Amino acid sequence: MGPAATVAFLARLQALTPAGGDEDHIRVIADINPQVPNRHAQPEAAGRVLGEMALRLKAAGAEVLAMPCNTAHAHAAAIRAAGLPFIDMVAETAKAAKAGAAKEGATARTGARRIGVLATPGGEALYAEALAAEGVEMVRLSEADRARFMSVVFGVKAGDVGSAQRAAMRDLAAALVAAGAEGVIGGCTEVPLLLDAADLGVPLTDSAEVLARACVEMCL
Numbered sequence: 001m002g003p004a005a006t007v008a009f010l011a012r013l014q015a016l017t018p019a020g021g022d023e024d025h026i027r028v029i030a031d032i033n034p035q036v037p038n039r040h041a042q043p044e045a046a047g048r049v050l051g052e053m054a055l056r057l058k059a060a061g062a063e064v065l066a067m068p069c070n071t072a073h074a075h076a077a078a079i080r081a082a083g084l085p086f087i088d089m090v091a092e093t094a095k096a097a098k099a100g101a102a103k104e105g106a107t108a109r110t111g112a113r114r115i116g117v118l119a120t121p122g123g124e125a126l127y128a129e130a131l132a133a134e135g136v137e138m139v140r141l142s143e144a145d146r147a148r149f150m151s152v153v154f155g156v157k158a159g160d161v162g163s164a165q166r167a168a169m170r171d172l173a174a175a176l177v178a179a180g181a182e183g184v185i186g187g188c189t190e191v192p193l194l195l196d197a198a199d200l201g202v203p204l205t206d207s208a209e210v211l212a213r214a215c216v217e218m219c220l
Helices: 003-016 043-059 071-080 089-104 106-110 121-133 143-157 163-178 207-219
Strands: 114-118 137-139 183-186 204-206
Touching: 003 143, 003 207, 043 071, 071 121, 089 121, 089 183, 089 204, 089 207, 114 121, 114 163, 121 137, 143 163, 163 183, 183 207, 204 207
Parallel strands: 114 137, 114 183, 183 204
Antiparallel strands: none
């Protein structure tokens, strides 16, 4: 639902598609709708609108549905009611984050499975469940850092992706690592607009990139 995050997701989808020409790319029918009711303050209205959007996309010819917004996955049932396969970004990202930590050796070496999540409160709840299903413990930000995170996210939505914003997101990710996270999930699609894998000493799993890869695998 964040326009900048959605445009970045579409760019990832294009870049990750193994194509030799235009005809090799995936057809995308996008409904970039910033007017979806606030997922935090009006959850019922948001679910209703997302369900209506899914039906319109199906009518337009969509065969698979994907949504580059983690928080709104709380309304996955309303989207699935359209009757099309829906790629669960949260579940796919939890699996990818666990695999990424294992590749780095931390999980295999110590048996620890602790992954930090940068997400909205609603996104955190979804990731806590998804990571638990993978046998992974979620590392959370402190209350103060959660408030700071939301401030940074809303800044991105207002168009601020400057150096101060980037430094703040790096600090928040570092706080998770300091709390014992062996990997970090960018569990809000605004996160990768400010944070790069090179900014951390542990694996960073970008939920938007995970979703883009899943779309490519499913649609080719």
